[in-house]
Amino acid sequence: MTDSRIDGAPKGAIDYIAVEESAPFRELKRRQRSFVFPFAVAFLVWYFAYVLLSSFAPGFMAQPVSGAITVGLLIGLGQFVTTFAITMGYVAYANRRLDPLAEQMRTDLERSERGEA
Template sequence: MDYVAVESSPRFVELKRKHRSVVFPLAVLFLVWYFVYVLLSSFAPDFMGQHVWGNITVGLLFGLGQFVTTFAITMGYVSFANRRLDPISSEIRQELEEQEKR
């Protein structure tokens, strides 16, 4: 199997481009959101300690928001991969399996 040729094929290049077009922006967005949370908790304790409702503080809401965004990003990526990436990768896999049989 000529893996270098497969990697440079138009379909594989398209697959990598689509993957990167989603993964890199999502990773940057999440890292910025995470570091904002860490920096606010370190340098703005009064803001993070403000009570929103009862004993619920802004910091607690931001911390719980980290979990929510992690799950949202994961679900969004899985949906994207199922719709956009998996069909292309299945085509590539099928072509490779047919080549291997020859």
């Protein structure tokens, strides 16, 4: 039995290891990570700041802003707003920067699978 990593994929089949090592795929991963990692870190910092403030600054979090609305409540609701904003930003980024490259890669792979040039 031959190892497809050495001999490549059979004729007409897609060599997924070669695809993963290709420049377009590496670029797609780079673009995706350039968005995801910074926003994940920023959101985790924002989230843990809320948790730490809740634990270690209850007086600050309990300060009323307007009526029964407190600083803690506003920050907590801000977590939801931030989640939706990041999601919407990622969808827009993916539509603009990731999807065209992924679509081109898929088209190229489908052509090669059919044996077209």
